[in-house]
Amino acid sequence: MVGTKIAGIGCYVPDRIVTNSELSQFMDTTDEWIKERTGIEERRYAVKHEQTTTTMGTAAARIAIERAGINKEDIDFIIFATLSPDYYFPGCGVLLQRELGITKTEIGALDIRNQCSGFVYGLSIADQFIKTGMYKNILLVGAEMHSMGLDFSDDGRAVTVIFGDGAGAVVLQPTDKDGQGILTTHLHADGTHAEELAMISPGSHGGHYLGKEKFGFPDANKLGSIFVTQKMLDDNLLAPNMTGQLVFKTAVVKFPQVIKEALDKVGYTTQDIDVFVPHQANLRISQFVQKILGLPDSKVINNIQKYGNTTAASIPIALCEAWEDGKVKEGDLVCLAAFGSGFTWGSALIRW
Ligand code: UT7
Numbered sequence: 001m002v003g004t005k006i007a008g009i010g011c012y013v014p015d016r017i018v019t020n021s022e023l024s025q026f027m028d029t030t031d032e033w034i035k036e037r038t039g040i041e042e043r044r045y046a047v048k049h050e051q052t053t054t055t056m057g058t059a060a061a062r063i064a065i066e067r068a069g070i071n072k073e074d075i076d077f078i079i080f081a082t083l084s085p086d087y088y089f090p091g092c093g094v095l096l097q098r099e100l101g102i103t104k105t106e107i108g109a110l111d112i113r114n115q116c117s118g119f120v121y122g123l124s125i126a127d128q129f130i131k132t133g134m135y136k137n138i139l140l141v142g143a144e145m146h147s148m149g150l151d152f153s154d155d156g157r158a159v160t161v162i163f164g165d166g167a168g169a170v171v172l173q174p175t176d177k178d179g180q181g182i183l184t185t186h187l188h189a190d191g192t193h194a195e196e197l198a199m200i201s202p203g204s205h206g207g208h209y210l211g212k213e214k215f216g217f218p219d220a221n222k223l224g225s226i227f228v229t230q231k232m233l234d235d236n237l238l239a240p241n242m243t244g245q246l247v248f249k250t251a252v253v254k255f256p257q258v259i260k261e262a263l264d265k266v267g268y269t270t271q272d273i274d275v276f277v278p279h280q281a282n283l284r285i286s287q288f289v290q291k292i293l294g295l296p297d298s299k300v301i302n303n304i305q306k307y308g309n310t311t312a313a314s315i316p317i318a319l320c321e322a323w324e325d326g327k328v329k330e331g332d333l334v335c336l337a338a339f340g341s342g343f344t345w346g347s348a349l350i351r352w
Contacts, residue, residue, distance in 0.1 A: 003181035004130040006350065007070075007137075007173040010063025011320035012056050013166040013307060014046040018147075023161055028154045034161045039283020043164025043308030045147040053082050054092045056167035057143035058099040060316070065100075068171035070137055072100050075171075077135040078109040079125055081118025081142045081312035083199070083341070084149055085111070088226075096141060108135075115197075116279050116340020117187075118142055118312035119168070123336070123348050124185035126172045136174060142312035143167035149199070151239035159242050162282070164308030168316020180351050184265045186258050187346040193250070196243040197341040201225075201232045251281060251339040255289040258347040259337050266349060268333065270294055275328050275352075279338035280304035280314035289337075301327065311340065328352055 019042045020031040034040055046056060057080065065072055080093040087095075091111025114121040119142040126138040146163035150156060175181045195209060204226045225232075232238055255278065263269060270293045278286045283304050290300050301322045310317060315336050322328050332352045339345040 002131060002133070002174045002176055004127045004172050005175040005177075005181040006170045006352070008064040008066070008068025008171040009169070009316065009320045009323055010060045010065075010067060011166070011168040011313075011317040012059035012063070013044045013317065014051060014056065016045045016047065017042050018045050018164075020161070026152045027157045027160065029157045029161055037282075037284070038162055039302070039304055040162065040308045041305045043306075044166055046145050046165045048148065051145070052086045053084050053143045053145040053167070054086050054095040054099055056145065056165065057082075057092060057096055057141040057169065060143065060167040060169040060320075061096065061100060061139055061141055064139070064169040064171050068137070068173065070171065072102050073104055074137045075100075075102060075139045076107055077126075077129060077138045078107065079112060079122040079138065079140045080109070081112045081114060081122045081140070082144055083113060083115045083118075083311055084144045084146055092141075092143070114312075114344045115342060116281060116309075116311050116314070117338035117342070117344045117346045119315040120185065120336055120338045120346035120348050121187055121344070123172075123182065124187055124346065127182045127185060130172055130174050133174075138172040139169060140172060141167065141169040142314075142316050144311045144313050146311070149239065151236065153236070155236060156239050158244055159240050162309045164310050166307055166310040166313045166317050168313050168320050170316060183349040183351055184262050185346065185348045186261050186265070187344070188254070188258060189342055189344045191342065193246065193343050195241065197241070197247050197343070199240050201237045202228050247340075248282065248285060250343060251285050252288045252292075254339045254343070254345045255285070255337050256292045258345055259289075259293065259335060262335070262347040262349045268349070272333050273299060273335045274332035275299060275301065275322060275334045277301045277315055277319050277322065277334065277336050279340065280307065280318055281309050281340065
């Protein structure tokens with residue numbers, strides 16, 4: 001049976017470095033607090049009005065296409081994962097097609113919204129399409145421009161300090177080389193905690209889920225509009241909502257579970273992993289998971305210190321840098337895993 005390999009990988013981060021100390025000029029936070037709780041030292045912000053989630057995704061995609069040794073017109077399917085799209089609709093997939101200058105219309109473009117696990121979800125989708133023979137060159141992009149949607153007042157400090165901008169991309173192709181490529185992917189979801197890590201307004205919910213008891217919004221019905229309302233502006237509600245400790249505690253359980261599930265499926269153990277690329281959510285989460293798995297530092301890729309949490313872009317950026325640094329070599333068993341908003345989580349094992 002044909003397998004799916006990563007034929008090319010690329011990443012892009014904007015030039016502008018925003019340090020923890022710079023953030024402390026806008027909000028009540030400190031370099032010490034951010035470093036101690038998250039491991040983050042700095043992040044990148046894109047240039048407002050000049051760059052977008054799609055343009056950063058395009059920059060990463062160009063590199064991945066070149067490294068795959070194909071032409072942009074060879075791409076027959078696009079999958080774009082982001083929670084910070086250029087438009088509410090249409091999605092970034094068609095915008096990426098246009099930015100790349102792909103003029104043929106014999107191509108599909110799919111937008112997925114699985115937030116932190118978007119790249120792993122996208123990989124699994126691409127794998128199915130390649131294995132069935134439907135597509136031969138799938139471009140999978142994870143990109144985020146968080147800096148446009150964060151709350152830079154004290155109210156937003158627990159969320160804002162974590163996130164950064166960037167993009168990563170891979171080209172996926174069929175391979176008939178025995179044992180090479182994506183060995184297995186595992187996807188999970190639990191909507192019970194949907195609002196615990198969410199952008200609630202604007203939206204079409206009409207207040208439906210936001211009773212006073214759970215969220216303390218007495219005027220919940222005024223929060224639900226697909227358009228921005230004065231009430232949302234007055235109440236400073238146009239920013240992500242995150243119950244950090246719940247996310248943290250759930251993540252450190254789900255990461256090891258879903259990795260073990262993948263290893264069991266193909267008959268490997270944690271000892272067989274050569275390179276582990278966790279979603280860069282919080283350095284403490286990654287260190288916790290590393291300890292449970294019993295992996296040495298040399299096998300774990302962490303770059304959250306430089307870029308913060310770039311959600312759908314975090315795994316492809318980390319994987320790309322690791323590959324560029326020679327840390328991912330042919331034949332290596334690469335393990336990817338993610339957990340985030342939804343909650344959704346997943347894992348993938350790839351023989352490089
Ligand atoms: O990709 C998935 C997305 N998200 C995550 O993975 C996030 C997972 N959760 C986390 O990373 C952590 O929960 C955070 C980094 C968000 C927060 O760390 P924490 O250790 O859970 O802190 P906390 O929320 O319990 O807050 C502790 C204190 C609070 O003050 P009081 O009530 O103890 O006086 C917060 O108000 O820290 C305060 N605090 C801050 N102080 C300085 C919250 N944010 C900040 C800040 N600077 N930026």
